[in-house]
Amino acid sequence: MDRWSIMTGNAQAPCLTAPDGPDGAPSPVAIPTTAAPVAAVATALAADAIALPDQVGAVIPDTAIPGAAIPGTAAGESGGQAGAAPAALSLEHASIAYGRVPVLHGVHGVLHPGRTLALIGPNGAGKSTLIKAVLGLVPVVDGLITVLGRPPGAARREVAYVPQADTLDPDFPISVGQVVLMGRYRGIGWIRRPGRADRAAAQAALEAVGLAHRARDRFGTLSGGQRQRVLLARAIAAQPRLLLLDEPFNGVDVVSQDALLAALSTLTAAGTAVVVSTHDLALAQLISDEVCLLSGRQITFGPPAEALTAEPLRAAYGGAALEIDGRGVVVTRV
Numbered sequence: 287m288d289r290w291s292i293m294t295g296n297a298q299a300p301c302l303t304a305p306d307g308p309d310g311a312p313s314p315v316a317i318p319t320t321a322a323p324v325a326a327v328a329t330a331l332a333a334d335a336i337a338l339p340d341q342v343g344a345v346i347p348d349t350a351i352p353g354a355a356i357p358g359t360a361a362g363e364s365g366g367q368a369g370a371a372p373a374a375l376s377l378e379h380a381s382i383a384y385g386r387v388p389v390l391h392g393v394h395g396v397l398h399p400g401r402t403l404a405l406i407g408p409n410g411a412g413k414s415t416l417i418k419a420v421l422g423l424v425p426v427v428d429g430l431i432t433v434l435g436r437p438p439g440a441a442r443r444e445v446a447y448v449p450q451a452d453t454l455d456p457d458f459p460i461s462v463g464q465v466v467l468m469g470r471y472r473g474i475g476w477i478r479r480p481g482r483a484d485r486a487a488a489q490a491a492l493e494a495v496g497l498a499h500r501a502r503d504r505f506g507t508l509s510g511g512q513r514q515r516v517l518l519a520r521a522i523a524a525q526p527r528l529l530l531l532d533e534p535f536n537g538v539d540v541v542s543q544d545a546l547l548a549a550l551s552t553l554t555a556a557g558t559a560v561v562v563s564t565h566d567l568a569l570a571q572l573i574s575d576e577v578c579l580l581s582g583r584q585i586t587f588g589p590p591a592e593a594l595t596a597e598p599l600r601a602a603y604g605g606a607a608l609e610i611d612g613r614g615v616v617v618t619r620v
């Protein structure tokens with residue numbers, strides 16, 4: 287049976303196990319196989335040239351919202367202190383709505399620079415919605431979201447976003463190197479040609495994801511997982527302070543996933559905060575410092591050892607979260 291599990295034999299130090307593993311050995315990562323084939327994109331890469339919000343893997347365009355810090359924000363809540371770097375992301379009892387009715391309620395927690403936050407929850411839980419709210423694309427109708435000390439949207443120059451891969455067009459005629467170089471355009475503008483530093487940053491980003499040797503190849507000739515790595519490289523080249531990844535591991539094999547994880551680790555070590563939405567609970571436990579468990583509302587926000595336990599998982603997944611002899615929790619595929 288295809289499923290994820292988080293075994294919590296020791297509540298203080300949960301370990302990850304794949305109960306269905308071929309040899310019974312612990313397997314740290316279970317990759318969902320629900321990814322749709324990478325589908326048509328032409329627009330996404332083309333749109334990037336005019337800096338539309340849904341662009342791929344690049345720093346989100348600045349909408350010229352003044353970047354003033356929000357007055358009255360509690361320093362402790364948003365992680366801001368006089369003279370200290372602000373939190374990468376501060377969520378204060380935020381509710382988010384597309385129209386009049388909020389689809390996500392009561393999101394509350396702080397992500398600091400260099401830390402990784404996993405957004406977890408079943409289909410329709412609100413993971414993508416939260417990412418869009420952080421980008422300033424969907425309104426916060428109650429509470430507050432602060433990004434790098436500023437309102438969502440005002441910090442776009444320093445925020446990179448990698449959307450779900452299946453929104454991309456693999457047929458767009460552009461090389462791998464050019465895709466990555468697009469990550470630099472926020473800094474250099476669309477008129478000026480990229481300089482040596484931009485090319486070096488793009489090259490380093492491609493190396494970080496292990497695809498420097500494919501720089502001259504057409505983007506569309508890469509596999510889905512390799513394309514995902516290129517898009518991450520593009521985001522890395524932008525040198526963001528906050529990176530938002532919407533289900534980046536869908537359809538990615540173990541080798542590509544390892545390359546992605548290594549690149550992410552380098553980023554966080556350099557101080558970039560990462561938000562990653564995923565259905566892979568084991569992976570979330572492996573890579574995240576904080577977990578935000580959602581199901582139309584926030585179930586819990588905290589370290590994985592606390593957030594990915596039986597009670598909150600049952601609240602999010604209902605009967606799909608099965609406890610096994612008090613030893614751990616299995617969430618069947620959602």
Ligand SMILES: Nc1ncnc2c1ncn2[C@@H]1O[C@H](COP(=O)(O)OP(=O)(O)OP(=O)(O)O)[C@@H](O)[C@H]1O
Pocket residue numbers: 384385389407408409410411412413414415416
């Ligand atoms: N553009 C939109 N307009 C109105 N409602 C929307 C829109 N996009 C999403 N929703 C609704 O918001 C809720 C949360 O959707 P969202 O895409 O954030 O979930 P998700 O956790 O990312 O799901 P999945 O795991 O399936 O990607 C759902 O009920 C969905 O129908």
